[in-house]
């Protein structure tokens with residue numbers, strides 16, 4: 025049985041957590057493959073409401089093995105806190121495994137994330153300040169500490185001293201702040217290591233073996249396509265790839281193992297942090313969407329920027345991920361609107377374009393060109409069959425489907441697991 029990837033198709037916060045939580049019931053293995061605790065996946069189920077940041081949403085299905093793959097950067101303190109919280113709700117976490125190759129977020133990463141953002145002044149990216157960027161930068165600079173390093177204390181101490189020598193020079197000489205104590209960091213991380221040791225494995229082998237046994241494997245994306253460092257609104261992006269291709273690299277399986285890629289889109293657009301967003305609204309419609317949709321960051325609490333569905337960006341996202349199906353979430357948030365708009369093209373310096381520009385300077389100049397549709401103005405929260413949706417809602421979905429060039433398999437009409445319309449079985 026091949027693997028299926030669930031990917032954020034916009035700027036993150038599309039509702040991947042809920043979709044994975046639904047699909048995880050049928051999966052034997054769920055793997056997170058990128059990002060870190062900058063992600064916030066809200067899951068509501070019989071155990072309660074959780075804002076998961078690192079643990080894959082599949083943890084609530086008792087037969088599912090959950091893996092944090094090598095492509096994730098792990099803040100051990102956050103992970104342990106999350107494990108404790110999940111345990112307190114009566115959920116077993118002995119089925120949670122961490123790749124020994126996953127890089128760790130160290131105290132200097134979090135510190136540097138804040139200092140770097142402050143140094144950027146008016147050009148700040150609006151990062152989550154969780155140390156994600158500095159940790160991924162260290163991974164490629166070959167200055168990272170990996171989960172597996174915690175299992176060999178002597179080698180860990182030697183490597184930590186060498187790296188912290190360098191980090192403390194930057195902290196003191198570039199930013200003029202106090203250095204961090206390597207001994208303290210060592211003691212703290214040895215404690216984390218002791219706690220996490222039973223979970224640390226070569227997880228790539230575990231996934232491969234599951235696939236060999238014919239088990240269903242779900243690859244859980246974090247953030248969204250338009251935050252990808254290559255294809256997103258660079259430099260206003262995150263620092264690891266949220267794309268389907270990373271579902272192979274960030275887990276350690278071959279790309280031919282991924283048979284289906286489900287793109288998760290909100291029925292409108294949101295974004296947190298800085299960077300262009302062509303369909304952003306600053307009027308009563310955006311306030312209405314924000315309040316009805318509780319569009320505030322799961323991790324940072326920041327109000328999200330809201331706007332109409334951007335089908336130019338959607339089509340681009342569908343193409344670079346190779347979506348084989350789409351999930352449209354939060355359709356119900358649009359229930360009260362009399363008219364809806366979909367952005368079908370951009371006007372750039374007087375010319376119509378139908379592609380997503382690679383330059384943020386160009387994207388910031390793009391004026392959205394809209395198509396208008398009628399709203400449905402009836403509640404959709406209790407609808408479970410596609411045919412029972414109001415005609416205008418079906419027309420809206422059909423138009424999105426056409427514009428993003430991808431069939432819609434799932435429509436979500438509320439935050440609860442059951443508030444979903446399944447048109448095609450994904451797993």
Ligand code: IMP
Nearest residue numbers: 036037062063150151152261262296297
């Ligand atoms: P970082 O990932 O914390 O470095 O932040 C870089 C950019 O990605 C900022 O604009 C963040 O707001 C955004 N970002 C990171 N994680 C998420 C997420 O899970 N949802 C939405 N935006 C995110």
